[in-house]
Amino acid sequence: MADVRGIVRQFLKFGVVGLVAFFIDYGILMLLSVGLRWDPVLSAGISFVISLIFNYVASMRYVFTRRDDLSRQREFVVFVVLSFIGLAINELCMWLGTTALGASPLAITATKLIATTIVMVWNFLSRRRWLDAGEAG
Numbered sequence: 001m002a003d004v005r006g007i008v009r010q011f012l013k014f015g016v017v018g019l020v021a022f023f024i025d026y027g028i029l030m031l032l033s034v035g036l037r038w039d040p041v042l043s044a045g046i047s048f049v050i051s052l053i054f055n056y057v058a059s060m061r062y063v064f065t066r067r068d069d070l071s072r073q074r075e076f077v078v079f080v081v082l083s084f085i086g087l088a089i090n091e092l093c094m095w096l097g098t099t100a101l102g103a104s105p106l107a108i109t110a111t112k113l114i115a116t117t118i119v120m121v122w123n124f125l126s127r128r129r130w131l132d133a134g135e136a137g
Contacts, residue, residue, distance in 0.1 A: 010063060010132075014124050017058040022116055025051035026109075033108055040108050044094045044115075045087065052083050065133040075131060082126045086119045093118060 028047035033040040056079050060066065066075065097111025 010128075011124060013063045014059070015120075017055060017063055018120055018123070020058070021051040021055040024054055025116075026112060029108070029112060030105070033103070034105050040098050040103050041091060041094050044112070045091060048087050048090055052080070052087075055083070056080075059127065060131070064127060064131050067131065067133045070131070078130055079127070082123065082130065085126070086122050089122055090115045090119050 025047045028050055029040070029043050032038045032043035032046060056076065060075065060079070070078065093115035094111055097114060098107060101107035101111060
């Protein structure tokens with residue numbers, strides 16, 4: 001059984017990386033959807049992909065321990081596949097939320113916060129399962 005304190009430390013590091021990635025994601029989302037008046041679902045997809053690059057580098061450097069059985073290329077592919085599942089979850093949440101609440105800045109923000117929470121849980125659990133060597137710390 002994994003050390004609970006180690007998992008908590010790992011989750012906190014994951015949270016810090018995720019928070020920075022969220023602000024990158026959210027800033028681009030608001031710039032595109034509110035500033036440029038693009039469709040919020042399209043804007044959310046673009047902002048999500050841009051923040052993915054930062055998230056990969058920071059997550060694999062500061063949060064997860066590299067697995068010896070995965071090359072960097074395979075690791076990146078797994079990260080991207082897991083992230084695109086997260087993107088699908090994000091897009092579904094954004095579509096449902098903006099359909100139900102509208103596309104005002106407040107509605108987009110509320111929807112994005114809910115989507116981010118759901119995707120955060122998916123990302124941590126899936127990356128821990130398929131990318132982490134299991135040495136939380």
